[in-house]
Amino acid sequence: MSNDRIPASVRQTYGPDDLSRAASFAGGFINFGDWRGIDTTAPTQEDRVLSQENLYRRVLRAFPAPAESLRLAEVGCGRGLGAALALREFRFARVTGVDIHPDQVERARAVNARALATFPDRLGYTLGSADDLPFADGSLDGVYSVEAAQHFRELTGFARETARVLRPGGRLVVTTFFSAEGPEAAERLSILLGSFADGLDVAHPLDAFTADLADAGFTRIATGSIGEDVWPGLDRYLEGTVPSGHWTRNFLTTWRDGLLDYHVVTAERS
Structure with a gap:
């Protein structure tokens, strides 16, 4: 695959910079985390x-049993630890990280x-x-x-593309943060968050994505906010990890202000 297809901010962040080495991402995973049930008084x-x-x-439990019969792909697998966890703990028939x-x-x-x-x-x-x-x-x-x-x-x-590779009845599960609607929200995000300012992250409204899924042939599309389980716990961890004025501390603010929220989206291929 040509590097020309990779935006410069993505190429740098996940290439020479290796985001997994950042203090805010411990253990080699690169996500903000699901903090349910974790004591965040002084997170380690x-x-x-x-x-x-x-x-x-949380994502992998959204796939139906029996897991041993399912062939899965992870899109945007990074260092691949999540795909290895999926195979180790859920015993899927095959997992391919992309x-x-x-x-x-x-x-x-x-x-x-x-x-491997x-x-x-x-x-x-x-x-x-x-x-x-x-x-x-x-x-798949x-x-x-x-x-x-x-x-x-x-x-x-x-x-x-996901609709193409899934068999009829196959399931898509996506979790990430989505933006509020409108150019004003995108502009505020670019002011508050460096990852939006440099183009690493893109302001995608949730409703636009679910409309894309419907147009692609998905049914039983469901969304659920998990912001309460993500942002407060992450911010407590960042308190002891990054300087107080660092832009990453603004994620909690953008969530509280309704500019961003974290969602799990599920859909089935018709």
Whole structure:
């Protein structure tokens, strides 16, 4: 895949900068976490890792049983730890992590070398983009994405491509943060949050995404806010991790002001 398709901000952040090394992301996962049931009085690095694992578990539990019969792909897999967790804990038939950045695919293969050697026919990592997935038509039972869709330049192609690779009745599960409607919200986000200012994150309204899913042939589309389980716990962890004036502390503000919210979206291929 040509690097020309990777936005410069994404290429730098997930290439030479390796976002997984940032203090706010402990353990190699790169997501804000599901903090339900975690004591956030004085959260530790172990708590931070648990929150990130729990976000994957929340998504993966949305797939129907029996898990052992399902072939899944993770879009935007990063360092691949979530895909390895999916195979290890949920025993899916096969999990393939897909990422647009070759450095991330290389890291995923290195970090998860033991799991790949143990399950060579059930776990894999490959290059691909959200609007150009490396799978045959109708070849997957499920597709999921954990805090990656905010990086996609647009979600229409993602919806159409996911519909293509899923079999009828297959399920899509996406979790990430979505923006409020309108250019004013996008402008405020770019002022408050550096990731929106430099183009790493894109302001995607939730309603536009669900409309894309419906247009692509998905049914039983459901959304649920989990902001209460994400933003306060994350901010408590950031208190002891980044300077008080750092822009990442504004995520809590944007949620409280209604500019962003974290959602889980599920849909079924008709």
